[in-house]
Amino acid sequence: MxxxxxxxxxxxxxxxxxxxxxxxxxxxxxxxxxxxxxxxxxxxxxxxxxxxxxxxxxxxxxxxxxxxxxxxxxxxxxxxxxxxxxxxxxxxxxxxxxxxxxxxxxxxxxxxxxxxxxxxxxxxxxxxxxxxxxxxxxxxxxxxxxxxxxxxxxxxxxxxxxxxxxxxxxxxxxxxxxxxxxxxxxxxxxxxxxxxxxxxxxxxxxxxxxxQGLRWLDVRIRGTEAHAGAFPMTLREDALVSAAKVVLATEAIAHKYPPGVATVGSIHVAPNSRNVVPGEVRLEIDLRHTEESGLAAMEAELVADIARLVPQAELSVVWRKSPxxxxxxxxxxxxxxxxxxxxxxxxxxxxxxxxxxxxxxxxxxxxxxxxxxxxxxxxxxxxxxxxxxxxxxxxxxxxxxxxxxxxxx
Amino acid sequence: MxxxxxxxxxxxxxxxxxxxxxxxxxxxxxxxxxxxxxxxxxxxxxxxxxxxxxxxxxxxxxxxxxxxxxxxxxxxxxxxxxxxxxxxxxxxxxxxxxxxxxxxxxxxxxxxxxxxxxxxxxxxxxxxxxxxxxxxxxxxxxxxxxxxxxxxxxxxxxxxxxxxxxxxxxxxxxxxxxxxxxxxxxxxxxxxxxxxxxxxxxxxxxxxxxxQGLRWLDVRIRGTEAHAGAFPMTLREDALVSAAKVVLATEAIAHKYPPGVATVGSIHVAPNSRNVVPGEVRLEIDLRHTEESGLAAMEAELVADIARLVPQAELSVVWRKSPxxxxxxxxxxxxxxxxxxxxxxxxxxxxxxxxxxxxxxxxxxxxxxxxxxxxxxxxxxxxxxxxxxxxxxxxxxxxxxxxxxxxxx
CATH class of the missing domain: 3.40.630.10 (Zn peptidases)
Known part of the structure; x- marks a missing residue:
């Protein structure tokens, strides 16, 4: 040899x-x-x-x-x-x-x-x-x-x-x-x-x-743009507050389905000015899992969580890729x-x-x-x-x- | 007359x-x-x-x-x-x-x-x-x-x-x-x-x-920028997840001190790309209250909450104005x-x-x-x-x- x-x-x-x-x-x-x-x-x-x-x-x-x-x-x-x-x-x-x-x-x-x-x-x-x-x-x-x-x-x-x-x-x-x-x-x-x-x-x-397989989801949340001083809390629809709930729900999903990972990598806020209550937020979510079943479960549960936490959120799945x-x-x-x-x-x-x-x-x-x-x-x-x-x-x-x-x- | x-x-x-x-x-x-x-x-x-x-x-x-x-x-x-x-x-x-x-x-x-x-x-x-x-x-x-x-x-x-x-x-x-x-x-x-x-x-x-009097606070949160697919959840420091906690804490403060209002109006995420775990987030906060005492309490409690929730956050008060x-x-x-x-x-x-x-x-x-x-x-x-x-x-x-x-x- x-x-x-x-x-x-x-x-x-x-x-x-x-x-x-x-x-x-x-x-x-x-x-x-x-x-x-x-x-x-x-x-x-x-x-x-x-x-x-x-x-x-x-x-x-x-x-x-x-x-x-x-x-x-x-x-x-x-x-x-x-x-x-x-x-x-x-x-x-x-x-x-x-x-x-x-x-x-x-x-x-x-x-x-x-x-x-x-x-x-x-x-x-x-x-x-x-x-x-x-x-x-x-x-x-x-x-x-x-x-x-x-x-x-x-x-x-x-x-x-x-x-x-x-x-x-x-x-x-x-x-x-x-x-x-x-x-x-x-x-x-x-x-x-x-x-x-x-x-x-x-x-x-x-x-x-x-x-890993992946799912890309886009979330759009409309609130009401308003003066940060003149709008009482009880009359607000703050789109960034709703978005924060989605960010935390996304992280929680990943911990629930190991070894899945979940990321909100991108956020766009309008008008994005300190003294204006955010009127609209768009989020880009990336979910991944080694198993198709895990991925499907992450997607389904996140969609349900968002619907419960932020009923007005518009959600679309822009890419699905199997493991x-x-x-x-x-x-x-x-x-x-x-x-x-x-x-x-x-x-x-x-x-x-x-x-x-x-x-x-x-x-x-x-x-x-x-x-x-x-x-x-x-x-x-x-x-x-x-x-x-x-x-x-x-x-x-x-x-x-x-x-x-x-x-x- | x-x-x-x-x-x-x-x-x-x-x-x-x-x-x-x-x-x-x-x-x-x-x-x-x-x-x-x-x-x-x-x-x-x-x-x-x-x-x-x-x-x-x-x-x-x-x-x-x-x-x-x-x-x-x-x-x-x-x-x-x-x-x-x-x-x-x-x-x-x-x-x-x-x-x-x-x-x-x-x-x-x-x-x-x-x-x-x-x-x-x-x-x-x-x-x-x-x-x-x-x-x-x-x-x-x-x-x-x-x-x-x-x-x-x-x-x-x-x-x-x-x-x-x-x-x-x-x-x-x-x-x-x-x-x-x-x-x-x-x-x-x-x-x-x-x-x-x-x-x-x-x-x-x-x-x-x-x-109303007001306080403007700037918050900077550094995490670790990372690949959204390749970084396990347990090794992440996701700056946007930390920022979401600050957004919700800010809203909660206002409800605790009526008629105070609190807003995170602006957020900047780097690099702000769907498949990258956010490495840094900057937030701009606006707190207002009709009473100086209420305003001071809102500020103090929010600072304490942020220190507890996101110990690495860097916080500065950029404007204080009395009612x-x-x-x-x-x-x-x-x-x-x-x-x-x-x-x-x-x-x-x-x-x-x-x-x-x-x-x-x-x-x-x-x-x-x-x-x-x-x-x-x-x-x-x-x-x-x-x-x-x-x-x-x-x-x-x-x-x-x-x-x-x-x-x-």
């Missing part, structure tokens, strides 16, 4: 730092919006690096990039790894980027060793995971998996009125392949956790069992490889959405997390150490090698 | 409607900011109308206008009525304006009848009552009464960087008189209620016993004249601040309210009927005539 492959953690770290200059923002932050000039620049870097490592670089009609190495056994579907190179407008250097650059180091390890997988192997850069410039988020993987129709997606505009299709043309990334063209045998995504669970637990890596469960075989394989590398692993659910959640709809999929310092993400202080990045990338490599054996046999 | 004077309600109404074209905003709203071009235009109208009715028009160094009729008995101080002609940026046609235009109709009634008061009589237009362009509000009456220093007030700037002094020069209203130059024997102000109390009670007029009590003799006189006119009257405290609250510091002062439809004010839907305006103005006239007798004797 040959000595097992491992990848170059220093090279990975150095590529994270050097590519972070493309679209740098603030001291250690990133502003590399999807299909922007800096996104184009990092795409060129990625394509050129992969070609130098023996890949063909294929692009589909939503701009997803596939750097593909051929396999030794004919007729097998591709094993893919990847994530995204776009960032939030004030994002960090690791979110998404780690998963793509770790794939590049796998290509390099294979290239240097001369070892050939039995399956074709691809490193994927999904278009517009963040959704900051063009909504919805996870756009490229959504089109790839048939969740979104390519025509409708091409017609969506950014704030300046430029469409996705025009933005793809502008940077030369409306590819010739039809999204979804590449048959995949398995998809693995390495990502930072973006939460504090691994750091608190002390585990080196997370093996992600799935992605996603990742492939059990892939998760077990990752677990065994983590043990082989001596990396303590925590099985956990992803709180955030990821491209992998779309891909899982049509391809056996799994994810690996590494810790995020203080759980920070979408923030220039986002950080994972060189060792943590190398640990995650090596576990990804070893899992790919093992899956190549299992699935190809 | 000659038949008692009364004023022309139709003329008053017609002047309210015609001067509302100066700085009209929307359908029936007003945008006549202090010292703006439209404020200058309405000032010219006011001066010219008063001169035609026999007045000299005097202006002080903060732009307050005094249209003065001489009295028949030498050596007496002036009896003044008035209010303000400036409006909120999206205000109504009655707030302030009614009190000045009612004064003009008193001048007209005296002029037409040939009757001369024993005291000099003045109609005052106070500069910048609203405080929308230049803060603080009630600026002209504040300088007149020595609450503010003229030099500091002249140096204050609007958002464009133009100072009060420059704005006065620009429209030609930095007058030659030193603010406070005019000795007053009494000051009466007619105003719309700006609240729903009179309408709910059914009384024709309000006799204002004083103006003002109006002159008892003047209030009794108004009460008697209301009875004489057959107008049902409610004795009430003003929730809103008024120029009269400043003037009361140095001159015997009282106020008359008329009902505001639905209690609306600072709103283009602000409305009082022609009859309500005429009732208030006639009560003002009769009170002036009576006070002229009482004080001059």
């Amino acid at each position: 040959p000595s097992p492959l491992s990848l170059d953690g220093d090279r990975l770290w150095s590529n994270i730092l050097s590519t972070a200059r493309i679209g740098a923002h603030g001291k250690t932050g990133m502003n590399r919006l999807a299909l922007s000039a800096s996104d184009a620049e990092v795409r060129e870097w990625f394509a050129s690096e992969c070609r130098a490592l023996g890949c063909t670089v294929e692009v589909d009609d939503i701009g997803n990039m596939f750097s593909v190495l051929p396999g030794s056994k004919p007729g097998l579907a591709t094993i893919a790894v990847g994530s995204h190179l776009d960032t939030q407008p004030a994002g960090g250097r690791f979110d998404g980027i780690l998963g793509v650059l770790a794939g590049v180091e796998i290509l390099r390890a294979l290239h240097v060793s001369g070892q050939m997988l039995r399956h074709p192997f691809a490193v994927v850069n999904w278009t517009n995971e963040e959704g900051s410039r063009f909504s919805p988020a996870m756009m490229g993987s959504g089109v790839f998996c048939g969740v979104h129709d390519i025509g409708s997606i091409h017609a969506l505009s950014d704030k300046e009125g430029l469409t996705v299709g025009e933005a793809l043309d502008k940077i030369g990334y409306r590819g010739e392949h039809i999204a979804g063209y590449l048959p995949m045998a398995a998809y693995l995504e390495l990502h930072i956790e973006q939460g504090p669970v691994l750091e608190a637990d002390g585990s080196k890596v997370g093996i992600v069992s799935g992605v 996603v469960l990742f492939n059990a075989t892939l998760r077990e394989t990752i677990q065994e490889e983590a043990e082989g590398l001596g990396l303590s692993a925590l099985h956990m659910v992803s709180g955030a959405g990821h491209d992998a959640a779309h891909v899982a709809v049509k391809v056996p999929t799994a994810m690996i997390f590494i810790p995020s310092r203080e759980g920070l993400s979408h923030n220039e202080r986002e950080y994972s150490s060189p060792q943590q990045c190398a640990d995650g990338a090596n576990l990804l490599l070893r899992s790919v090698l093992r899956i190549d054996e299992i699935l190809g046999s | 000659p038949s008692p004077l009364s004023l022309d309600g139709d003329r008053l109404w017609s002047n309210i409607l015609s001067t509302a074209r100066i700085g009209a905003h929307g359908k029936t709203g007003m945008n006549r900011l202090a010292l703006s071009a439209s404020d200058a235009e309405v000032r010219e109208w006011f001066a010219s109308e008063c001169r035609a009715l026999g007045c000299t028009v005097e202006v002080d160094d903060i732009g307050n206008m005094f249209s003065v009729l001489p009295g028949s008995k030498p050596g007496l101080a002036t009896i003044a009525v008035g209010s303000h002609l400036d409006t909120q940026p999206a205000g109504g046609r009655f707030d302030g304006i009614l009190g000045v235009l009612a004064g003009v109709e008193i001048l007209r009634a005296l002029h037409v009848s040939g009757q001369m008061l024993r005291h000099p009589f003045a109609v005052v237009n106070w500069t910048n009552e609203e405080g929308s362009r230049f803060s603080p509000a009630m600026m002209g009456s504040g300088v007149f009464c020595g609450v503010h220093d003229i030099g500091s007030i002249h140096a204050l700037s609007d958002k464009e960087g133009l100072t009060v002094g420059e704005a006065l020069d620009k429209i030609g209203y930095r007058g030659e008189h030193i603010a406070g130059y005019l000795p007053m024997a009494a000051y009466l102000e007619l105003h719309i209620e700006q609240g729903p109390v009179l309408e709910a009670d059914g009384s024709k007029v309000g006799i204002v016993s004083g103006v 003002v009590l109006f002159n008892a003799t003047l209030r009794e006189t108004i009460q008697e004249e209301a009875e004489g006119l057959g107008l049902s009257a409610l004795h009430m405290v003003s929730g809103a601040g008024h120029d009269a609250a400043h003037v009361a510091v140095k001159v015997p002062t009282a106020m008359i309210f008329i009902p505001s439809r639905e209690g609306l004010s600072h709103n283009e839907r602000e409305y009082s009927s022609p009859q309500q305006c005429a009732d208030g103005a006639n009560l003002l006239l009769r009170s002036v005539l009576r006070i002229d007798e009482i004080l001059g004797s």
